[in-house]
Amino acid sequence: MTPWHSRASAAARLSALSVVLWLLSGLAMPAPALQLTAEEERRILRHGPWPPASRPDPSNRVSGTPAAIAFGRTLFFDPRLSVSGTISCATCHQPDRAWADGRTRSRGHRTVERNAPSLFNLRFNRWFGWDGAHDTLWAQNLRPLLDWREMGIGPAGAARLVRSDRQLSCGYRRAFGAAPGEDDDLILVDLAKALAALLETLVTGRTPFDDFRDALARNDAAGQARYPAAAVRGLRLFIGRGNCAVCHFGPAFTNGEFADAGVPHFIEAGRVDPGRHGGIRRLRSSPYTLLGRFNDDPQRSTAAGTRHVRLRESAFGEFRVPGLRNVALTAPYMHAGSLRTLADVVHHYSTIDEERLHAGGERILRRLDLSERERSDLVSFLETLTEQPRRPVVRKPAHVQCR
Amino acid sequence: MVRHGRPALAAAFALLLAFALPPAASQAAACARPADWTGGTKTAGEVWTAWWRPDPAPIKVSAHFSIRFHLCGPPVSRVSVRGWMPDHRHGMNYRPVVALNGGSGTVDGLLFHMPGLWQLILGIRGETARETLIAETVLE
Structure with missing residues (x-):
């Protein structure tokens, strides 16, 4: 049971605790520099174990199925899914670049407003995209397929391609159990669902931090000692004075929500990126949400967020809190790639201009x-969130005749 | 519904009520846990006493949950619920919906998106009175 209590009883307990702490403070010996307090240990343990349990996405009827994953892999690398025939998903999400492109703002047919995020650990998200305009991974996949600046093939073009190409038609039939039908929108959504099935498999591996965290959990001093001292110091800042773990919470190092990090959100002179505020408005006007006809789950069991999300004025200029696993591999950082290195990110938070925050009293x-x-210690800690060894890169599939 | 223009003022107003008005001890004592409940928390105010419990329990950071509640006291016409983080001075990113059935009800669409101290603020309105009850929990 959650420890609910009234304000009066909370105050009484706090007072009693204060007395105990005051008494103990006079008796305590100075702690070694890297000895963690019980509170610090508790906070560190929140960031694991890794990987967390996961289940297929009930809104996607092919989630987790091998045939859909294989079809998604074919689609991911196929430039014919763009209106020009030259841009594939892998143009901006390059496997060798941690599924990003290394650019500040990404470029398909045109340069867009935002940085291409890495594709790691998406299956644990509640919202997708920097502005959370999408409530499923498959809906997020529709965005580049519909935006002419990115790939822009659209429903009619995608349906025509899949119906006319023998290999794609075969892959579709294997993944979905039937040949592509007459509903162009449905075919486009199904392609996005096959892509989602592939992306769900991109879960990062274990890291030096996980080894340290698990050693802490089983009280293994030797295991803890293998973790670099600089990383421990950085971790203490992360969970303590830095306040980073308030948003970068849990095993994936994100609470799945949105924040104003004090990063300028001017796209160009006179044009502002509204961030989460615009994302909620787009979500509400989209036919491709968990409340719409393309959700394969008749119970709408994962739609609570979509039903209840609140359009707050403070959401203006907020962007998704990204997970931090493999963060050292995914530069540049922030929604428009405005910070080049992890050291720049740490410097940004260290010197943040509170006047620039649209915090509304927060x-x-x-x-x-x-x-x-x-600052160096914090970077050392963040670097220990990189998987070791690196997982094999997913490659473009060799041409295999689909029958 | 008890509406407040500014969250900070709302919190202050709620605290004033919680501190300034001593609970009606006899009414609070007489308010029994609903027969089909095995857990739950009782919060007493001057006019109403509430039993409530989260589902699923315990509440986890950044996970949707609902609340079931049962109120003892005069007839209730409206109930509103919101979450508030006093240390951060912000509320939830979600708008909960209350389904009221007599003196009982459910609240869907709650989500506490950060660790720390959260207040669950229940605004109750009857024909002749209104009251705000506050329960607190620390999410790890």
């Missing part, structure tokens, strides 16, 4: 004024 981000060593 008190989360504060200028930290970290020392040079503290």
Whole structure:
């Protein structure tokens, strides 16, 4: 049972705790520099175990099926899914670049407003895209297929391609159990669902941090000692004074929501990226959501967020809190790639201009004024979130005759 | 529904009520846990006493949950529910919906998206009175 209590009883407990802490403070010996407190240990343990349990996406009837994963892999690398025949998903999400493209803002047929995020660990998200305009991975996959600046093939073009190409038609039939029908929208959504089945498999591997965290959980001193001292110091900042773990919470290092990180959101002179505020408005006007006809789950069992999301004024200029696993591989950072390195990101938060935050009275981000060593320690910690060994890169499938 | 123009003022108003008005001890004591419940928390105010429990329990950070509640006191016409993080001075990113059936009801669409101290604020309105009850929980 959650420890609910009234305010009066909470105050009484706090007072009692304060007395105990005050008494103990006079008795405590100075702690070694890297000895973690019980509170720090509890906070560190929240970031695991990894990977968390997962289940197929009930809104996608081919989630987790091998035939759909294979079909999604074919589609991911196929430039014919763009209106020009020159841009594939892999143009901006390159397997060798941690499923990103290394650019500040990505370029399909045109340069877009935002940075191409990595595709790691998407299956654990509640919202998709920097603005969370999509409530499923398959709906997010529709975005580049519909936007002419990215791939822009659209429903009619996609349906025509799949119906006319023997190999794609075969892959569709294997994945979905029937030949592509007459409903162009449905075929386009099904392609997005096959792509989602592939992307669900991109879960990062274990990291040095996970080894440390698990050693902590089983009280294994030798295992803990293998973790670099600089990373421990950075981790303490991350969960403590830095306040990073308030948003970068849990095993995936994200609470799945949105925040104003004080990053300028001007796209160009006179044009502003509304971020989450615009994302919610787009979600509500989209036919491709968990509340629409393309959801394969008749119970709508995962649609609570879509039903209840609130259009807040403070959402203007907020962007998705990204997960941090493999973050050292995914530069540049922030929604428009405005920060080049992890050191730049840490420097940004250390010197954040609180006047630029559209916080509406919120008190989360504060200028930290970290020392040079503290900034370096935080980067050391973030680098330990990189999987080791690196997982094999997913390649374009060899041409195999589909029958 | 008890509507408040500014969250900070709303919190202050709620706290004033919680502190300034001593619970009606006899009414609170007489308010029994619903017979089909095995858990739940009782929060007493001046006019109403509430039993409530989350589903699923315990509440987890960034996971949707619902609340079932049962109110003892005079007839209730409206109930509103919201979440508030006093240390951060922000509420939820989601708008919960209350289904009221007599003195009982459910609240769907709740989500506490950060660890720390959260307040669940229940605004109750009857024909002749209104009251705000607050329960607190610390999410790890």
